[in-house]
Amino acid sequence: MYKIRDVEFSIEFMREHGYKRIKCKSCGSYFWGFEEENCGEAPCKLYTFINNPPTRRRYSLREMRNTFLKFFEKRGHEIINPYPVVARWRDDLLVTIASIADFQPYVTSGISEPPANPLVISQPCLRFEDIDKVGFTSGRHLTIFEMGGAHVFNKKLENKFIYWKNETIAYHHEFATRELGIPEDLITYKEHFWVGGGNAGPDVEGIIGGLEVSTLVFMMYKINPDGSLSETPIWTVDTGYGIERWTWLSSGSPAAFEVIYPDVYKWILKVGDIDIPNYVLKDITIGISSLHEFTWDTIKPVIDEVAVKHGYDHVSLESEYSMYVDLMKSLDFSKSILFLIKDGGIPSNVKEGYLTRMLIRKLFNIFEKRSLEYSVIEDLFYNQYNQWVSDYPEIKDIYNVLFDIIKFEYKKYLEIIKKVPQIVRSYIKKGWRDVDTLIEIYDSYGIPPEYVKREASKHGIKVGIPKNFTELVSMRHLKQSVAVEEFREPLEDKIKSMKLYTEKLYYINPYWSEANARVIYKDKNYVILDRTIFYPGEGGQKYDTGYIISPDNRSYHVKKVEAIGDVILHYLDEDSDLRVGDTVRLKIDWDRRYQLMKHHTATHILLSAIRKILGGHIWQAGVEKEVDQARLDVTHHRLPTLDEIKMIEYEANKVISKCIDVSIYTMERGVAEKRFGPKIYQGGVVPGKYIRIVEIPGWDVEACGGTHVKNTCEIQFIKILNVEKIHDGVIRFTYAAGDSAVKHVWDYYEAVERARKSLSVSLESMPEKVSELVNNLEELGDKISKLIREVQKYRVYKLINEFEKCGPYNVLILRDDIDNLIILGEELDKVSKEYILVGYNKVGRGYNMIIRVGDNYMKKGVSAKDIMDYFIKYLIKGGGRGEDKYARFGGVGDVNKRSIEEVLIKYAEEHRTE
Known part of the structure; x- marks a missing residue:
């Protein structure tokens, strides 16, 4: 949509170093290089750094991070500590997706000053748009990575520039060549136009050895609602140095995972019994760098070609490399989980907790598919903890919690997997919608799509799992978090248009319970004052109440207080005779405040x-x-x-x-x-x-x-x-x-005292007495339950001959206490396999109901939950929960034997069974 200008990077640096603007013959993009025909980025150019690192020496991840930070610190940038990966300071992001996200929107829009200018940071980031590519690309794609950000915030309107394009690219070039020792002729700069977080700007991507290692963005535009661009008051240098990629480049390893997770990598290869030689991994990685898409179907021919080259059985190599890919995914996912939990992303079904649970269940699915014990999962997190705790000491705080959470989530995972058959059947009956249904089941229950596919096939339904399934799911959730322009109520528009201001005396001294103020606006329901001691309801604290006393000493009760922008509205119980300009006395309910x-x-x-x-x-x-x-x-x-x-x-x-x-x-x-x-x-x-x-x-x-x-x-x-x-x-x-x-x-x-007197015991003896009474009640309850069961057992033998026909079904409709009917249903199961029991009883204005289905009917597809849905749709307004065997629900409606029969007949007509 947005195009970069031809002269955007015709800058002094490019001229001094002999760079020319060239159009890539492979992808058509423009880049700055020497005499190359292509941009130098894979797949236009295959990786050349594998087993051939272009740097002066090899770096560990920690060494590369520190080298990057110190390089910019020596050049006037202040080092800033990284922010959490859960972006709680943002209302438009769930997770930190880039180092610049730490400073949007307030710093980048000019509202607030940055913590330092210029600054440098190595920020752990999370991204999920490429989650399904993780593992396939040897570490090029990750869900968690460190973005080295060297940031400058230039005040364009005041013409105060610290540095801009020329210096930014020069620093990058100096870092690569002088600091790391990379020959200049290996570096190309590929033009691009960056868009993100409501901002945009031209950028160049640093390419070395086929690998994009940096993105140098010059953020100078705001994206307007109509899609047009307007200049921002702050022109931001937003550089993203991929710390893991620079480390990988310096190592020449066939896999970035080996240098990101050195000790854990060795351990997990032993766990998976992986023994692929490095020269084979090298050829696979280089071969995969030629691809445009990264799925098992696209990389399989590469593996087969490498197998032929090195005399391997291609089936065996495919199998072992498939295991290798899954283990690399587990390294990446487990680190993301660790950092999410560290920063409060506790597994749940909403917001960042959804992303944590999604990753955890993907991890469980990998280990289950590979027949690895649960203990190996715990060992993986133990190793990850040890890998990262030195660099991020705050991880120490979650050691015990981490393993509690993983164990808790594993239990939940096993429970939901057991329910796959009934969940899939319920969706089939509602109408299968292919990918939409697959995503809905994953969203609602977290069931891996492979389980759904397998179960659906038993019912003759062919399910196609998109290659980017997890990306589709995660992006759906990330999109839900993006803030949209808030709808402004007419009152808000009105107040803001008046450009009034109320001085907040409750901040000057919250102990003032009385004060004078002047009326600056009056409406039928509220007044606005030039100053106030009344606190509006904000931040979870309730608003103040009290009185406004008029010049003629009449009191008006303030029932509610609200803030709109810089204005405080005082809502009164009644219309007042206050007038604009009146000086009034304010009195808050001090005890309440x-x-x-x-x-x-x-x-x-x-x-x-x-x-x-x-x-x-x-x-x-x-x-x-x-x-x-x-x-x-x-x-x-x-x-x-x-x-x-x-x-x-x-x-x-x-x-x-x-x-x-x-x-x-x-x-x-x-x-x-x-x-x-x-x-x-x-x-x-x-x-x-x-x-x-x-x-x-x-x-x-x-x-x-x-x-x-x-x-x-x-x-x-x-x-x-x-x-x-x-x-x-x-x-x-x-x-x-x-x-x-x-x-x-x-x-x-x-x-407690009332209870003590009722029991006629001392306070010290109360626990013992209560325990005695509870035991007695439990014994009595057991006896009553046994008696009720005997009664229901006798009743079943009488009712077995009283089934009625509703369509093809034997039906028993009974009005009784629901607990009695539950026991009766259990006894009915012992003497009949072909029945539908519908029980109901009036409770208050509505009815409680149960449905129980015999085993033979269940085998034919009859479901208590489905029948319940019919009752909720056609007879009562209410809700409940159920499975194929049993459902319990309630609501308001005209419930009687005849109306129940009508619903059952409708169900029978629309659900023919063999």
């Missing part, structure tokens, strides 16, 4: 306590501060134990008892990130050039816009009230602080 302040500061304290006890993977996933209690959602894979909860509460209260002054100050975004790191963004994206920092020295630092107490002593104490798992990967802590915590403790005490 003070309790909310305690809860907000308590949230910061509790979050760091949870992180200390459960691990560094903990990130805030949601929060709400009410007056009575508060809740904090965090990323974690399982419910904490009682001992862990006690330790968390103990650590939080220890901080409170130390009476630490809470520091609140405003910092320029770049300075804050440099000083504290990305963990300040626990609450998500914080817009603007300046951010408000709330620090509890020695304990917690966060970017936060809420109101807080001055000293931790004011919180009094924190009481955790409940801990629950709200969905995979997220644990919710409900808690109270201050007076609310005291009230909850007394409520608990009074409840």
